Amino acid sequence: MALAHLHIQILMALRRGGYVGGGKTPNLLELGEQNWFGDVDANELPDIADQLGVPATLKKEVEAQLAETLETGGDWQRFHIAKLFYRLVYEHERYVAIDLNGSPGVALAYDLNSPVPLQGQFEVVTNFGTSEHVFNQYQVFKTMHEHCAPGGLMLHSVPNQGAYDHGFFNYQPTFFFDLCEANGYGAILLGHVDCSGTIHKLTEIRNRAAYVALAVQGRLSKESGLFAVLRMPESKQDFSPPRQGYYEGRLPDELAEAWRQMKR
Structure with missing residues (x-):
């Protein structure tokens, strides 16, 4: 997947809110x-560096590497640019990617259907358009859990509706509400992303009731x-x-009834 405007x-x-960067996220x-x-x-990217208030030395480093990347070009240019943006956001020291089709010499070609032979834990673990391609859902979310450090963040960007045969x-x-309840995760953000237009729009879902309201009001996009x-x-x-939660009887009566009434 690619980092687009909304990501x-x-x-x-997250950087401006103090959740990442500034020494908090050395491992990604x-x-x-x-x-x-x-x-x-x-x-x-230099303007983004100014907006985020990164150290001047880091901005200078990223500017130099960006100029070299744009001049060199090549098949993997876009991957290098994404990593430069990450340096501005996270200021990480260690970067690891797992991808069967990733860039040579960078991505580890591990199959996420199985446990991965990876050492250490990470303050940030991302799943931007990956888990939906893995059949063993239990293992891929277990892998994220096991390699996320205590107090660390797990970031997910996944399809909801549409994405036909993706x-x-x-x-x-x-899924996310119940995943959080089962493992004690805190939800800093959960949002519905309308992908029907050129610019994707996010509507925050603060709780189950908020999602029911969006459904009842007809505000859920079929491409999301x-x-x-x-x-x-x-x-x-x-x-x-x-x-x-519905089958466990953990939903309040009004949400359980709304769940029963929603279109299937």
Whole structure:
């Protein structure tokens, strides 16, 4: 998947909000090596550096590497640009990507259907358009859990509706609500992304009731995704697969009734 305008804005907001960068995120793990989509001009990276208030030495370093990358070109140029943006957002020291089709010499070609032979934990673990292509859903989310450091962030950008024949799976908000409840994750952000237009628009889903309201009001796009920023608890436990709250009887009566009334 590629980092597009909305991803860039959300990651910049996380940086400005103090969730990442500034020494908080020295280790970054990506499930799926990201590239630069191009709806934001790569030449805007110096301006982004100013907006984020990164150290002058880092801005100078990124500017020099950007100029070299744009001059060199090549098949993997967009991947290099994405990594320069990440340097501005996270200021990380260690970067690891797992991708069967990633750039040579960078991405680790591990199959996410199985446990990965990876050492250490990471303050940020991303899943930007990767998990829907993995059949073993239990293992891919367990891998994220196991390699996310206590108090760390797991970032998800996944399909919700549409994306015809894109991958094996689309996801519903109940997946993330129940995943959080099963593992004690805090939801910093869960949003419905309208992908029907050229510019994707995010509507925050603060709780289950908010999503029901969007459905009842007919405000859910048939071409959509979900974006989630989840925080690992400081007292990290073993991964627990979620069970759906409706069938567990954990939903308030009004939400359970709304769930029953929604179109299938």
